[in-house]
Amino acid sequence: MAINYVDKYGKELDQKLVFGTYTNELETPNLLWLDAKTFKIQTITTTGLKAHTRNKGYNEGSASNTNKSYTIDFDRDVEFFVDVMDVDETGQALSAANVTKEFNSRHAGPEMDAYRFSKLATVAKTNSNSVAEEITKDNVFTKLKAAIRKVKKYGTQNLVMYVSPDVMAALELSDDFVRAINVQNIGPSSIETRITAIDGTRIVEVEAEDRFYDTFDFTDGYKPAAGAKKLNFLLVNKGSVVGGTKHASIYLHAPGSVGQGDGWLYQYRVYHDIFVLDQQKDGVIASTEV
Template identity: 25%
Template sequence: MAFTQSKLNYAIEYSKAMANAYPYWSYFSDLYGSPNSATYKPVSGKAVAVQSMTTSGARAVNRDQITGTFNRNFNTSEQILTMRMDREWDTLADPMDIQEDPIVNIANITKTFNEFQKVPEMDAYAASTLATAATGFGGVDTTALTADNILTQWDTYLAYMVDQRIPRDRIRAKMTPDTYKLLKEAAGITRFVEADTGIRNIDRNVGKLDGVVIQEVPKDMMMSAYDFTEGWEAANNAKQINMLMFDPIAIAAPVVYETSMMSAPTAQSKGKWLYYERYYYDVFALNQRLPGIFVHLASAAALGTVNLQLSAGADSTHTIINGLAPAPYGMKYVAKTKTGSAESVTYGQALTGWTDVTNGSSFETAAGDTVTVALVNTTKGNTATAAGSAAAVVGA
């Protein structure tokens, strides 16, 4: 959002103390402070290389034989991430403004910037990035929440994450005040009344539920998309995030560069103080741990796009499928062919009767068919998160 300069008002007597109401602080400090944030940082340039490994399972021992044949039973893979949020901010401070206005000083200026711009921007970016990752993976629910059903839905979300081997005590939950209000009103939540001091203190806070730490986050910092052109504001197509559950170990949030400096008045700055700040950060979801991120959105998520390339198969009944990006852990590609138009796919639809495909798969088709390839979440019954279609290209 563009910033419009306004004249400093010297006529009003300001208090020496800052009067900015309700300053922000970080609601996602547990994310930016996670162990992964220090582990995964660019080695050179903007790229962050996240390596992972898989192994085969164990097998029964043969006590009576040694075959002498040993195989490599592990594979490694690499997820290349690119840092995106390289941000800067600067301001001039005229010595006369500092002299005439008691609150104009570098300490107050930078404090205001950090509390109302920098920190909430980083939190808004974290929320939207995690919502995007959960949407792409299929870890989304849009059931309308009420005081009657919120605990049932909570149990469903938690059961899903635990089923994916996410330790319950590592899960964190961020929710809007409206959602938090529903949780406090839910039947089954215990209230505490302290009467030992003679004053009946009623505590209705829900700071932890089933071992999961809960934190309220303002609604404006829980949107699915933001415009960061200048500062931060919700994008036109943004959806409200009602609840965000995540395992900090499933995420890397490196802050790789952060500096601030100030120059004294010079001829080049026309006698003004110059303050400059730069910070370089990002938030990444790790492909091998995507089940550790779950989001509740106020409205249905949009179906993503699968980019594919089709080429002629070995004969007149086959098409070769290529151009597919690597499928993250817990996901796979499936395909289906249809005469003429593409197969209809909606977000979250369970795709049954489709054929598993990978890059280079030879898929049975006929001339005039349309091939549809979908990316599905195997941990939730092959539910679709993205799809793409193209005309079949059969061989001679």
């Protein structure tokens, strides 16, 4: 008998996957799915105002509605076989719940971030919104401000800027800030110097640097592709992107049920992808190391 863990524990598995990623907020809620892999986005376009002539009445304009279908291409799967004695002898450490938790936190979630970061960086480069540059404590504030200035029109509340640990460190040491740190607590104290926002734009540090490159090799898991560059930062207007995730299945097959030995067979499959809308393609800006 096979247990579909998506049906039985779907909400809990989604939470574990979401909490382990930086890019979960870029997902689009309530997508209009056409089938298992395709969703549709409606785009409304109107003409603008014209000068009013009192003896002529209203100027004629036009409004159009177009539907564009997006097909998820990133289809991933894996399976694990664990002998029943391995499960027993490890004190249930290799149980379905533990295997799934480990896989989500170390592989599925990180790979999802890597794919999304790299795809958005690639689109930014295609749209001439990417630059290779050196960022230091002397120029970091100016560089980030200049990038934010380009997309402020979308509303800073809709912007998120992902930055590398090196960029965050440079920002913390920037001479453009004047700060005073007073530690008055008696006993254990902590000092927090991270910059969390600039001009209303939220700053998110991507501490897991292995996910923050412009291109990846996804042949077996994920790793930076040959010639890949580290990202300095990736600035995203959330209204410019549309993304969806579909868990097709997470199955647990009991020993003897699939004819593959005396053990448990775990199968995991996931669809996900992210796209940049044509009308707001300038809302994704990337910066890479030289």
